[in-house]
Structures are given as C-alpha cells and as structure tokens.
Amino acid sequence: MAPRPCRLRKVSKPPLISGLKPYGDKLKKENVSSIFLFIEEYEAIRLCDHEIMNHKQAANMMDVSRPTLTRIYTAARRKIADALVNGRQIIIEGGKIYFDSEWYQCSNCCCYFNNPGKMDGIKECPLCRSSEFTNVQQPE
Amino acid sequence: MKVAITSTGNTPESELDQRFGRCECFVIYDTETNSIEFIPNPNKDALEGAGPASVQIVASRGVEKVISGEFGIKVKSLFDSLKIQMIVIKEPEKKIIEIIDMLNKQ
Known part of the structure; x- marks a missing residue:
C-alpha cells in the first residue's frame, strides 16, 4: 500500500x-x-x-x-x-x-479576493472597484 | 490586462463555472483591447491533476486575475507563487457578460 x-x-x-x-581562507572550494x-x-x-x-x-x-x-x-x-x-x-x-495569502471580501459585490503582490496594499475591489472590503479567513 | 473567467459554456451569456480545474470553458478577457477568447478546457473530465493543468493553460496566456467559484488547495498555492490574483464569486447564476461589465466599469 x-x-x-x-x-x-x-x-x-x-x-x-x-x-x-x-x-574564509581554510574553506575547501572543491568537493x-x-x-x-x-x-x-x-x-x-x-x-x-x-x-x-x-x-x-x-x-x-x-x-x-x-x-x-x-x-x-x-x-x-x-x-x-x-x-x-x-x-x-x-x-x-x-x-x-x-x-498562505490574505483574503478579503468586498462589501459591495460580496466576492472574495486575495492579494498576490504583498508589497503594495490593496485599495479597491478588483471586480467592482469599491473601496469597502474586509479582511477574512480563506473562503471555504 | 488579461483576466481569466471560468465558464459553463462558450458564449458571453453562459454562467460562471463554480469549479476551476474542471470547468467547461475558460474565457480570457483583455481589458485593453476588449477582446474575448474562449478556450475549451481539455481537463474537464480528468480524474487527477485537473487543477494544476488548468493553471498552466491560463498562466500561459499571461493573465493577471482569475475569476471562479472555487479554487482547490493545489491551485491556490500555484497561483500564489505565480502572483496571479484569485477572485472568488459565490454566485452560480452570474453570467460571463455581467462579470465583464463589472470589470469595465469606470
């Protein structure tokens, strides 16, 4: 099995x-x-x-x-x-x-989305461009 | 920017497919040129590995966002490492054309 x-x-x-x-000097580069x-x-x-x-x-x-x-x-x-x-x-x-990425839920269109580019924060919902969204656990 | 949407058929009137890996069809929508491309999913009846194979298909088109009803655990980690944004819509009756309209607003 x-x-x-x-x-x-x-x-x-x-x-x-x-x-x-x-x-370091004593380092053997080979093997x-x-x-x-x-x-x-x-x-x-x-x-x-x-x-x-x-x-x-x-x-x-x-x-x-x-x-x-x-x-x-x-x-x-x-x-x-x-x-x-x-x-x-x-x-x-x-x-x-x-x-593990962070997930958000838009309050306007109820969709869930994540933020793959962690460096710059998220400002709007990628779907309806609403700025109202909340941080959630992963959608089940 | 290109967006991939999972669809249950090959017309803009089709509904959003709630599964990602075994969806009927992928819609590749280009927000700049306004073009819509339909790709039938070859993995829709696959027993295993449909998710990662489907990721390959959409990633090779250079999409930046993927819209579907659900993503499996393998798919989530793949998209995370490819830095592609996932959008989950829990409304099975949503039409492809409605989603495109939402993307086009403003």
Missing part, C-alpha cells in the same frame, strides 16, 4: 534570501556540496527561534501536528549545523508547502 501523502505545510511568506554562502534547506524548514526555524514560539504554537501556524513540526525543526537544525561545521552553502528551496 502506498504511504499516506504528507500534509502540505503552510508558510506565511517566502524567505527574503534564496540562500547563504560561507567564506563541498551545498545543502538544500526546504522552505518548510526555514519556516519552522523562523517560527521557533525568531518569533520564539513553542512547538505547539508553531505547529498551529503551519497547519501540521506538533510531532511533525518537531520533526521538520530537527531536520532544519541538523542541516544548518552541517552547513556551519562543514562550510557548506545553504540553498533555501523546495518542500511540500503552500503560501
């Missing part, structure tokens, strides 16, 4: 950087492979060690169970430790994730 497919992890926003590079840190692992580190949440809260944020979050977090720490000790480059990419 095929194993149960893994649950998609919710990530609130994509990381600012696509990776980190080591530097050091890079490490792929998954975006879900980046998110786990961000929630637990940057936002200082406990694993239960972080698991809630990523919409997975607490043991799963701990597994992701442990994998992330091991990868980062490997990169630090062996001077590997970290590349942040991949993973079973989806980005």
Whole structure:
C-alpha cells in the first residue's frame, strides 16, 4: 500500500534570501556540496527561534501536528549545523508547502479576493472597484 | 490586462463555472483591447491533476486575475507563487457578460 501523502505545510511568506554562502581562507572550494534547506524548514526555524514560539504554537501556524513540526525543526537544525561545521552553502528551496495569502471580501459585490503582490496594499475591489472590503479567513 | 473567467459554456451569456480545474470553458478577457477568447478546457473530465493543468493553460496566456467559484488547495498555492490574483464569486447564476461589465466599469 502506498504511504499516506504528507500534509502540505503552510508558510506565511517566502524567505527574503534564496540562500547563504560561507567564506574564509581554510574553506575547501572543491568537493563541498551545498545543502538544500526546504522552505518548510526555514519556516519552522523562523517560527521557533525568531518569533520564539513553542512547538505547539508553531505547529498551529503551519497547519501540521506538533510531532511533525518537531520533526521538520530537527531536520532544519541538523542541516544548518552541517552547513556551519562543514562550510557548506545553504540553498533555501523546495518542500511540500503552500503560501498562505490574505483574503478579503468586498462589501459591495460580496466576492472574495486575495492579494498576490504583498508589497503594495490593496485599495479597491478588483471586480467592482469599491473601496469597502474586509479582511477574512480563506473562503471555504 | 488579461483576466481569466471560468465558464459553463462558450458564449458571453453562459454562467460562471463554480469549479476551476474542471470547468467547461475558460474565457480570457483583455481589458485593453476588449477582446474575448474562449478556450475549451481539455481537463474537464480528468480524474487527477485537473487543477494544476488548468493553471498552466491560463498562466500561459499571461493573465493577471482569475475569476471562479472555487479554487482547490493545489491551485491556490500555484497561483500564489505565480502572483496571479484569485477572485472568488459565490454566485452560480452570474453570467460571463455581467462579470465583464463589472470589470469595465469606470
């Protein structure tokens, strides 16, 4: 029987950087492979060690169970430790994730819409151009 | 700017299709040239992967907004990463021509 497919992890926003590079004289440029840190692992580190949440809260944020979050977090720490000790480059990419975007509901035409360009805020409903809208949870 | 709308038929009088991946037809509407293009959906009877395949179709036309009744979880994340705006209208009897009129206002 095929194993149960893994649950998609919710990530609130994509990381600012696509990776980190080591530097230093003793660094052997050859035969050091890079490490792929998954975006879900980046998110786990961000929630637990940057936002200082406990694993239960972080698991809630990523919409997975607490043991799963701990597994992701442990994998992330091991990868980062490997990169630090062996001077590997970290590349942040991949993973079973989806980005959580904010949803709005227009009070005039009752449609729901999201805002993919997070940088600039939304000013009007894309459908009827009404400026009356409210922030909602994802439409079911 | 191009907008994709899911439709239950290939006329402007057709109604909005409430499903995205397995809708009958896509309407690509260009707000600048006012042109309407109908694309029959090849994935409407697909058992699996209809959503991502449909995302491919509309994304290849260079649309910036997609209007439908519902988007699946795979589709949502794909559109999010492609920076295409999703608009959900929960009114099944809405006609394509009415939606185009709304987009054209002002």
